[in-house]
Amino acid sequence: MWNEFKKFAFKGNVLDMAVGVIMGGAFGKIVTSVVNDLIMPVLGFLLSGMDFKSMKYVMSPAIMDGDTVVKAEAAIAYGNFIQNVVDFLIVAASIFLFIKLINKSKEKLAKQEAPAPEAPKGPSQEQLLTEIRDLLKEKQ
Template sequence: MWKEFKEFAMRGNVIDLAIGVVIGGAFGKIVTSLVNDMIMPLVGMLLGRVEFSNLFINLSATDHKTIAEANTAGHATLNYGLFINAILDFLIIAFSVFFVIRQLNKLRKQKEEPKKEEAKTKECPFCISRIPVAATRCPACTSQLVKAEEGA
């Protein structure tokens, strides 16, 4: 069983997946920081100095000024500001992944499309068989091709 597990764990796709998860986690932290530290303060400033990370609805009868204060007191809150931040995190990550996949698909499509090569054969105008481009006489019907093409 250990040998099977080792073979499974050492396959290329499992290692690639592990690397993807680690990089994805790091990328998620960068995006979260971007949203929390760069975008939301600007949006909050534009909306009249609102700090989204501290927007909440207090579900207790006691008045609290911050989420931390309500949490310390053990009171329930609906943290819609944090939810807005999470939505922005998701949208930025989703757009980034979309952009990367789009670029990879473009590169893959370029690799898959064979380059058009010059035709190596042509069609005999008399018998419609395939013959080499450089041929001056058709091997199937023995027609002279140079004269036929000049007259056409």
């Protein structure tokens, strides 16, 4: 069983997948940072200073007793949802472009590696010799 596991775990595809998952996680953090720190503030500025993280629909407000929260606020945080949708769209577009680039590269490599079409084959040596013999007989 251990040997089977080693064969499975150290196959190229499994290692490639592991590297892909790790890179995807790191890429996700970068995209989240781009959305949170660059895109959403600009979008908020263009929309009159709106902060998407604070956008919510309060169903019941919090009940306070001085500084103590007696009952927590019940709210739908749709601003976070909007931010996550933008996050997803950027990741999806990036992956789409990356896959498109990879497929284009594979097509170029396939064209380069494809053997050149063979020249049409002419008559065999025997056929040529037979034709020459027949022509010589006709001249005589």
